Amino acid sequence: MSVQTRRAVKRECEVLIIGSGIAGAALAYFLTECGVDDVIVVEREAQAAYHASGRSAASLVELDINPVIQRLKMLGGNFLRDPQHGFSEYPIVDRAGVVMLFQQPRWSELDAEAESLRAEGLALELLTPARAAELFEGRLDAGAFDGAAWLEDGGYIDVHALLSGYISGARAAGAEFRYNSEVESLLCSGGRCSGVSCVGETIAARWVVNAAGAWAGEIAAMAGATPIRFSAKRRCIATFRPPPGVDPRRWPMLWSDPHRFYFRSDSSGVWFCPMDEEEMEAGDPHPDDLAIAAGLDRLSRVFPSLVPRTLGRSWAGLRTFSPDGVPVVGEDPGLPGFFWLAGQGGCGIETSPVLGRVAAELLSCGESSLFETSRLRPHRFLPTRTRLTGA
Ligand SMILES: Cc1cc2nc3c(=O)[nH]c(=O)nc-3n(C[C@H](O)[C@H](O)[C@H](O)COP(=O)(O)OP(=O)(O)OC[C@H]3O[C@@H](n4cnc5c(N)ncnc54)[C@H](O)[C@@H]3O)c2cc1C
Structure with a gap:
């Protein structure tokens, strides 16, 4: 009879990152750039970016109503358009351009903000509805919106090239990526987080980083860190071939918050997103046919000639939001060593x-x-009284 036992192989490292999505991979890369190469990334799946990072629309749209996100997107866009020498053999961004549609009162607000956004370096032009419709060969209904933003430097991100740049750069400097390696518990002693336990192994670390995407709340609960209520919202993408006589390959991306859809095209056809946001448990969501059909119905009111008769491949992933919608980056206020x-x-x-x-x-x-x-720091989610007393 063979008996399987769990071997407690003890390893040590400076930084242990939980999750090899785009966040964990980027952190490993930039740590090695900062001279920290004793880094281990553990990922439950057999490959990187199996969850949200491998299911995105891969778009670069540097306009957001939240000023913190706006700034983060612009800084991110600068790197993606011009990464450091040797980062990737291929360009990371295809600058196809993005047209965003607006209705009042948001259109007047954008009009008032436009000059300062340009002064910060954003390539932003405001278009009349008629001019925006021209960019889509007159097929877009110019009566359905009050104005449009033209983001000339926006477009599509080659996520595969970006992820490979991060992982191969980090590996070349000594970082280790381990797949099929699920964190089952966190080690906490003397009031600080000091490592993780995966199947068959414990790894001690000076820092444990929670880059677990939709599972971030679960990892924090395992560690006893500050409870932050994240919401994971499903979003679907469906692909289709354009109807006969319609050739969207030279069109920019079209994004409309008021009509709740966006689409982009590539050589194989159109990627369509109905901007659905159903809240779900962390997991592996399936596309929702009803949400996609409702999105196509909204598309038909603004852009009738693009509505397809049949759909191709579709998929769904989770977008995970903190309570104020801004990312959480920093050491936990109550659990030193947990980041x-x-x-x-x-x-x-x-x-x-x-x-x-x-x-x-x-x-x-x-x-x-x-x-x-x-x-960005997690301290902002502490109850006000605790924050004031610093406890
Ligand atoms: C349909 C859709 C469209 C999107 N479009 C865009 C877009 O156009 N532009 C844009 O910038 N963003 C877009 N996003 C958002 C973007 O994909 C996410 O913000 C990003 O991928 C999150 O990265 P992450 O590394 O935090 O999460 P993930 O990629 O989910 O990675 C987290 C990893 O942690 C691992 N993990 C969890 N628990 C454990 C554990 N216990 N042990 C070990 N590993 C664990 C998971 O297996 C997972 O691989 C989109 C998302 C969706 C779903």
Whole structure:
């Protein structure tokens, strides 16, 4: 009779990262850039980016109503358009351009903000509805919106090239990526987090980083860290071939918050997103045919000639939001050694270079010159009284 036992092989490292999505991979890369190469990334799945990071729309859209996200997207976009020499053989961004549609009162607000966004470096032009419709060969209903933003430097991110750049750069500097390695518990002793336990192995670490995407809340609960209520919201994408006579290959991406859809095209056809946001448990969601059909119905009111007769492949993933919609980056206020890199919502690919770098700087030298970190730290979710007394 053979008896299987759990071997407690003890390893040590400086930084242990839970999750090899885009967030964990970017952090490993920027840590090695900061001179920290004793890094282990553990991932439950057999490959990197199996969950949200492998299911995104891969778009770079540097316009957001939240000023913190706006700034993070612009900083991320700068890196993605011009990564450091040797990062990737291929360009990371295809600058197809993005058209975003607006209705009042948001259109007037954008009009008032446009000059300062341009002064910060955003390539932003405001278009009349007629001019926006021209960019889509007149097929877009110009009566359905009040104005549009043209983001010339936006477009599509090659997520595979980005992820490979992060992982191969980190590996070349000594970081280790382990797949099929699920964290089952966290080691906490003397009031600090000191490592993790995976199947067959414990790994001691100076820092444990929670980059677990939709499972970030679960990992924090296992550690006894500050409870932050994340919400994981499903989003679907469906692909289709354009109807006969319609050739969207030279069109920019079209994004409409008021009509709740966006689409982009590539050589194989159109990617359509109905901007659904059903809250779900962390897991492996399936696309929802009803949500996609409702989105196509909204598309038909604004862009009737693009509505397909049949759909191709579709998929779904989870976008995970913190209570204020801003990512959470920093050491836990109540559990030293436990570090958050979570809650990237719908922009974790675009913002991965800036969040990865800010987190790496905080871990390696306690501060970051790149971003005002108080906007990101988990301390903002402590009850006000605790924050005031500093307890
Ligand atoms: C349909 C859709 C469209 C999107 N479009 C865009 C877009 O256009 N642009 C953009 O920037 N962003 C977009 N996003 C958002 C983006 O995909 C996410 O913000 C980003 O991928 C989050 O990355 P992550 O590394 O935090 O999470 P994930 O990629 O989910 O990675 C977390 C990893 O942690 C692992 N893990 C969890 N628990 C454990 C454990 N106990 N032990 C070991 N490993 C564990 C998981 O297996 C997972 O691989 C989109 C998302 C969706 C779903």
